[in-house]
Amino acid sequence: MKLNEGIEWGIHCCGLLATLPEGAALPTTKLAEFFDLPKDYLAKHLQHLSRAGLVNSSRGPGGGYSLARPADKIRLLDIVEAIDGKGPSFRCAEIRRRGPSAVGSECYQKDCCISRAMLRADAAWRQSLASVTLATLCDESKEDMPSEQFQKAQAWIEQEVG
Amino acid sequence: MKLNEGIEWGIHCCGLLATLPEGAALPTTKLAEFFDLPKDYLAKHLQHLSRAGLVNSSRGPGGGYSLARPADKIRLLDIVEAIDGKGPSFRCAEIRRRGPSAVGSECYQKDCCISRAMLRADAAWRQSLASVTLATLCDESKEDMPSEQFQKAQAWIEQEVG
Numbered sequence: 001m002k003l004n005e006g007i008e009w010g011i012h013c014c015g016l017l018a019t020l021p022e023g024a025a026l027p028t029t030k031l032a033e034f035f036d037l038p039k040d041y042l043a044k045h046l047q048h049l050s051r052a053g054l055v056n057s058s059r060g061p062g063g064g065y066s067l068a069r070p071a072d073k074i075r076l077l078d079i080v081e082a083i084d085g086k087g088p089s090f091r092c093a094e095i096r097r098r099g100p101s102a103v104g105s106e107c108y109q110k111d112c113c114i115s116r117a118m119l120r121a122d123a124a125w126r127q128s129l130a131s132v133t134l135a136t137l138c139d140e141s142k143e144d145m146p147s148e149q150f151q152k153a154q155a156w157i158e159q160e161v162g
Numbered sequence: 163m164k165l166n167e168g169i170e171w172g173i174h175c176c177g178l179l180a181t182l183p184e185g186a187a188l189p190t191t192k193l194a195e196f197f198d199l200p201k202d203y204l205a206k207h208l209q210h211l212s213r214a215g216l217v218n219s220s221r222g223p224g225g226g227y228s229l230a231r232p233a234d235k236i237r238l239l240d241i242v243e244a245i246d247g248k249g250p251s252f253r254c255a256e257i258r259r260r261g262p263s264a265v266g267s268e269c270y271q272k273d274c275c276i277s278r279a280m281l282r283a284d285a286a287w288r289q290s291l292a293s294v295t296l297a298t299l300c301d302e303s304k305e306d307m308p309s310e311q312f313q314k315a316q317a318w319i320e321q322e323v324g
Contacts, residue, residue, distance in 0.1 A: 036260035098198035101315035107308035121290035128283035146269035153263035
């Protein structure tokens with residue numbers, strides 16, 4: 001079970017957008033530049049964030065992506081599901097209904113207990129992601145970030161959207 | 163994030179092995195027959211279970227796979243990790259250390275907070291899987307299984323290893 005690299009990209013981009021001054025936006029090119037990411041691949045993931053209603057995009061000079069709602073209203077789960085999809089990690093293929101012991105499908109009253117246990121684990125994963133907001137991540141990131149990096153990031157933002 | 167179909171196969175196969183009489187074993191061909199699975203693909207997953215020490219394999223007449231320890235000493239997590247690997251679902255590529263704000267790697271004292279949050283979710287998933295034993299799944303399965311299927315399964319096992 002390996003998550004798409006776009007998840008890390010999407011979370012970091014949302015984190016950067018959360019630090020922009022009110023009304024400011026950053027286009028794909030600038031987001032890609034800030035994290036040194038391939039622009040075309042990043043564009044695809046940003047479109048997923050946009051389709052999920054997490055970011056807005058605007059055109060023209062000064063246009064680009066901005067957060068569609070405050071960072072404390074965006075959960076880590078929202079970003080992960082925007083990029084990775086909402087479907088559970090486990091899909092039951094009902095192999096219990098095959099082979100020499102199989103009986104008519106009308107006989108199976110309950111979901112397979114293996115599927116239920118796997119889906120409980122999936123729910124625990126999503127619950128953990130739902131408990132963290134982008135605002136919390138931004139606070140933690142600001143605290144953990146080397147001070148020199150913080151200054152360089154601020155200077156870059158000032159230059160791009162100031 | 164989609165789990166390998168072999169996980170469902172591996173759990174069901176362990177469940178079937180758990181119901182065998184003491185000392186009995188089933189070869190790959192028979193396990194594949196019981197769940198109507200492609201033998202060659204299943205063989206690969208059974209080898210993973212064997213390498214992880216969850217099943218033993220024996221040769222000759224009456225040989226095949228058997229559980230290497232009692233079903234209450236095998237956790238759902240053990241089976242999932244045997245087939246899917248133990249590595250976490252999220253791999254941090256450290257994109258925070260790239261681009262115009264990057265500073266020397268010696269400046270980063272802590273793991274990225276995004277990575278920490280993603281790994282907490284991964285741990286919650288594994289913890290949920292670790293809380294379920296194969297013995298519990300077998301009990302639930304026996305309870306949920308249509309009675310006609312239970313009888314057909316017993317008859318098949320009796321015929322194969324009785």
